[in-house]
Amino acid sequence: MSYQLHIIPAVTIPDYLVGEVQSKLAYVDEGILAARIPQGGDRITLDLLVQPEEDRRLQLEDKVQRVVAVMVKGAFKPKIQVLEEHLDRPVPCRSDPNAGLLASGELFQEAPGIFTVGPLVTRLIAFFEQQFIALADSFGAAAYRFPTLIPARSLERVGYFRAFPQSLSFVTHLRSDLDAIDGFAQHAACDEHGLNTPPDSFSPIQNLLSPAVCYHLYFALADKPLPGGSLAATAVGNCFRYESVNLVSLERLWNFTMREVIFVGPRDYVLHNRELGRERMHAFFEQIGLAYRVESANDPFFIGEFKKQAAFQSAFQLKFEIRAALPFKESTLAVGSYNYHQDFFGRSLNITLPDGSPVHTGCIAFGLERMAFAFLSQFGLQPDQWPEVVRKALQ
Amino acid sequence: MNPENDELLKRVQDMVAEALQVPPGLVLPDLAFGGIPAWDSMGHMGVMMLLEERFGVPIDADGIATLTSVPAIYEHIRRTTKE
Numbered sequence: 001m002s003y004q005l006h007i008i009p010a011v012t013i014p015d016y017l018v019g020e021v022q023s024k025l026a027y028v029d030e031g032i033l034a035a036r037i038p039q040g041g042d043r044i045t046l047d048l049l050v051q052p053e054e055d056r057r058l059q060l061e062d063k064v065q066r067v068v069a070v071m072v073k074g075a076f077k078p079k080i081q082v083l084e085e086h087l088d089r090p091v092p093c094r095s096d097p098n099a100g101l102l103a104s105g106e107l108f109q110e111a112p113g114i115f116t117v118g119p120l121v122t123r124l125i126a127f128f129e130q131q132f133i134a135l136a137d138s139f140g141a142a143a144y145r146f147p148t149l150i151p152a153r154s155l156e157r158v159g160y161f162r163a164f165p166q167s168l169s170f171v172t173h174l175r176s177d178l179d180a181i182d183g184f185a186q187h188a189a190c191d192e193h194g195l196n197t198p199p200d201s202f203s204p205i206q207n208l209l210s211p212a213v214c215y216h217l218y219f220a221l222a223d224k225p226l227p228g229g230s231l232a233a234t235a236v237g238n239c240f241r242y243e244s245v246n247l248v249s250l251e252r253l254w255n256f257t258m259r260e261v262i263f264v265g266p267r268d269y270v271l272h273n274r275e276l277g278r279e280r281m282h283a284f285f286e287q288i289g290l291a292y293r294v295e296s297a298n299d300p301f302f303i304g305e306f307k308k309q310a311a312f313q314s315a316f317q318l319k320f321e322i323r324a325a326l327p328f329k330e331s332t333l334a335v336g337s338y339n340y341h342q343d344f345f346g347r348s349l350n351i352t353l354p355d356g357s358p359v360h361t362g363c364i365a366f367g368l369e370r371m372a373f374a375f376l377s378q379f380g381l382q383p384d385q386w387p388e389v390v391r392k393a394l395q
Numbered sequence: 396m397n398p399e400n401d402e403l404l405k406r407v408q409d410m411v412a413e414a415l416q417v418p419p420g421l422v423l424p425d426l427a428f429g430g431i432p433a434w435d436s437m438g439h440m441g442v443m444m445l446l447e448e449r450f451g452v453p454i455d456a457d458g459i460a461t462l463t464s465v466p467a468i469y470e471h472i473r474r475t476t477k478e
Binding site (some may be wrong): 074076 | 440444
């Protein structure tokens with residue numbers, strides 16, 4: 001049972017911002033179960049856990065109006081550039097794969113946003129991994145292994161806390177203190193809120209769970225000239241982005257896996273390889289008959305940073321997403337992206353080219369679980385219905 | 396740029412300095428995006444927002460991508476004002 005609160009925003013939310021504002025409303029208050037903004041942008045509906053008292057309702061309205069005002073006033077309309085349009089490609093399936101995946105044990109939810117996948121989905125993910133590794137090999141990319149933890153100081157250095165505070169996942173441990181450890185061992189238990197441990201038992205936070213793969217490479221290259229003047233690298237890693245009530249099945253995980261092909265070097269080297277990578281992936285997607293589009297996009301910057309950062313990304317065409325069709329909901333899902341960071345990491349981390357100027361960076365990133373989910377949404381759960389190239393590879 | 400528009404150039408330099416929160420002396424007539432550390436991506440968007448506000452010049456995505464130097468901003472204002 002939930003309670004609906006309707007709010008009329010002080011300024012109308014333009015269509016191009018409806019999705020962005022809606023996703024941010026999930027972070028406004030812990031009592032919000034869902035937020036909806038119909039096209040037109042003149043009404044916001046919040047599903048709440050309980051009916052709020054008057055002062056709490058006013059508080060909620062105030063927070064929502066703040067989000068809207070900060071994101072909408074003075075916003076720049078993004079320029080959408082479509083590089084590839086294959087959404088109308090016919091695919092055999094239109095049904096939601098979730099029920100079948102859960103029923104067959106191919107998908108098991110441990111907690112919101114945390115899923116175990118079964119043998120068939122694992123093999124499918126391995127198939128996509130092979131293709132992405134082949135892409136990396138085509139650039140002679142050096143293979144790296146990066147840790148799952150990432151130091152807070154490193155993320156601070158590249159402004160991550162300001163840009164994406166809402167999605168951070170923090171790591172701590174018990175303080176090196178006999179009483180704290182003994183107390184935990186004897187009294188630790190989970191209630192409806194989680195572990196009942198007093199917060200002062202935990203050490204200060206020095207590390208987080210890594211939100212992306214390529215950052216680790218940039219940190220490893222920091223504060224010195226780039227050997228050889230250019231570098232192609234690849235790695236796969238666990239990534240963590242908390243998405244509050246937006247966590248939905250394999251579409252939006254808290255803990256997901258990303259394969260990246262990373263380029264570091266002069267501007268033209270990075271941009272040329274990003275484009276070459278797109279062309280090579282186009283050939284693969286065509287081979288398996290995936291319905292998708294490649295279009296310009298922006299990262300999910302938090303409210304305060306959104307207006308400026310998203311507009312900048314859009315204007316300079318820094319990010320293009322591979323959006324695969326989800327026929328069962330007549331929607332699309334970002335399964336990968338082609339990114340160019342200009343010299344942001346080169347400047348922030350003091351990574352230099354032989355002439356002393358900062359390096360440029362870019363990466364091609366694929367979300368492995370999302371890739372599998374989009375494929376299953378388009379081709380179903382029966383492998384004998386899958387494209388021949390996939391069937392053969394899995395035999 | 397010509398002498399009669401020197402005042403406009405000065406106003407552009409001052410506006411850029413204010414947006415980037417740097418001393419006006421750092422914003423030379425040929426300064427461009429990346430020319431000083433403060434003119435990074437966030438700084439650039441600050442310049443674009445203040446440009447809209449101070450000069451009443453509407454900025455779109457193409458403008459953000461092309462108005463990346465003091466001379467480009469100066470020319471854009473001059474052209475837009477004439478129109």
